[in-house]
Amino acid sequence: QVQLVESGGGLVQAGGSLRLSCAASGRTFSSYAVAWFRQAPGKEREFVASVSRFGLTTDYADSVKGRFTISRDNAKNTVYLQMNSLKPEDTAVYYCGADSDYRNSYRSVRVYDYWGQGTQVTVSS
Numbered sequence: 001q002v003q004l005v006e007s008g009g010g011l012v013q014a015g016g017s018l019r020l021s022c023a024a025s026g027r028t029f030s031s032y033a034v035a036w037f038r039q040a041p042g043k044e045r046e047f048v049a050s051v052s053r054f055g056l057t058t059d060y061a062d063s064v065k066g067r068f069t070i071s072r073d074n075a076k077n078t079v080y081l082q083m084n085s086l087k088p089e090d091t092a093v094y095y096c097g098a099d100s101d102y103r104n105s106y107r108s109v110r111v112y113d114y115w116g117q118g119t120q121v122t123v124s125s
Contacts, residue, residue, distance in 0.1 A: 002026040002098050002114045009094060009119030012086055016123070020081040022096030022116060029077040030054060032113075033099045035106050036070060036081045038092035038121075045095065050106035051079060059106065064090075086123045093118040 008020040022034060035050035049070040050059045058070050069082040079096060097112030 002029075002032065004096050004098060004114055004116035006094060006096055006116040006119040009121045011122045011124065014086060014088055014123055014125050016086050017082070017084045018086065018121060020083065020094055020096075020119060020121070022079040022081075024077045024079075024098065030074045031100055033103070033106050034072065034079045035097050035099070035112070036079075036094055037097060037109060038090075038094045039118075040092040043092075045109050047107040047109070048094070049081060061107075083121070086121075088123045088125045091121060091123050093120050 003025045005023045006020060008018060010018060012018055030053050033050060033052050036048040037045045038048050039045040047061050048064055049068055051070045051072050055072045060068060067085045072079040095118045096116045098114045099106060099112050
């Protein structure tokens with residue numbers, strides 16, 4: 001069992017930055033690939049970024065590539081999402097998910113074993 005807790009969301013002006021954290025407790029954190037997803041009101045949950053078990057491989061949605069950076073510190077059982085040059089369309093609830101299987105891609109919302117409760121990010125224009 002893994003428990004995930006997101007933090008770091010808030011209200012920021014367009015062009016600003018935020019750093020989200022996903023803290024894990026429970027079983028060995030390095031056994032899981034971790035991803036960030038987001039969900040805006042009335043929309044489906046969408047992939048943002050993923051990081052492999054030891055941080056060697058990352059993947060980003062085209063909409064955030066070059067602006068967001070995902071990283072992890074397994075010693076602290078935490079995954080981060082550094083978000084720069086934020087836009088109003090980045091406004092959403094951001095969730096982290098953990099997946100124990102090895103896959104070619106972690107972009108599907110259906111593969112995740114565990115989810116956090118989410119943290120709200122609001123970008124004003």
